[in-house]
Amino acid sequence: MTAGNQPQPKLTKEELKVLYEIYDKNKDxxxxxxxxNAIIKDAKENKNLDPRVKEILQKYDDNKDxxxxxxxxxxxxxxxxxxxxxxxxxxxxxxLLIN
Numbered sequence: 022m023t024a025g026n027q028p029q030p031k032l033t034k035e036e037l038k039v040l041y042e043i044y045d046k047n048k049d050x051x052x053x054x055x056x057x058n059a060i061i062k063d064a065k066e067n068k069n070l071d072p073r074v075k076e077i078l079q080k081y082d083d084n085k086d087x088x089x090x091x092x093x094x095x096x097x098x099x100x101x102x103x104x105x106x107x108x109x110x111x112x113x114x115x116x117l118l119i120n
Contacts, residue, residue, distance in 0.1 A: 031080050032104040039073045040101060057098055064089050064097075 032040075044056045052060075063070050064078055078089050081097040089097065 031100055032077065036077045037101070037104045039071075039077065043071055043074060052101065057101065060101070061094055061098060064094055 040060065041050065041052065044052060044059055046056060046059075047053075060074070063074065067075075078094075078097055081093040081100070082089055083093055083096075084090075
């Protein structure tokens with residue numbers, strides 16, 4: 022937690038960019054519930070999972086058993102949403118500074 026007791030996402034901008042690149046199918050710069058569900062489905066099935074995504078999800082393997090269980094996956098999805106919010110706030114700040 023940081024100032025103001027706000028949670029901070031574990032994801033870096035680069036990791037978030039990878040997730041958007043792979044899962045933002047309509048390229049609207051958001052991850053819809055359907056697109057987030059694709060991440061969940063891929064992670065649970067653990068097949069055809071992009072190695073970059075697999076590496077990102079390992080951050081959430083709290084018990085280090087090599088498997089992302091449901092609770093760990095929920096934390097990852099929540100963090101992806103949180104990271105997306107931080108990403109948009111950052112872009113808005115840049116736009117406001119430019120104008």
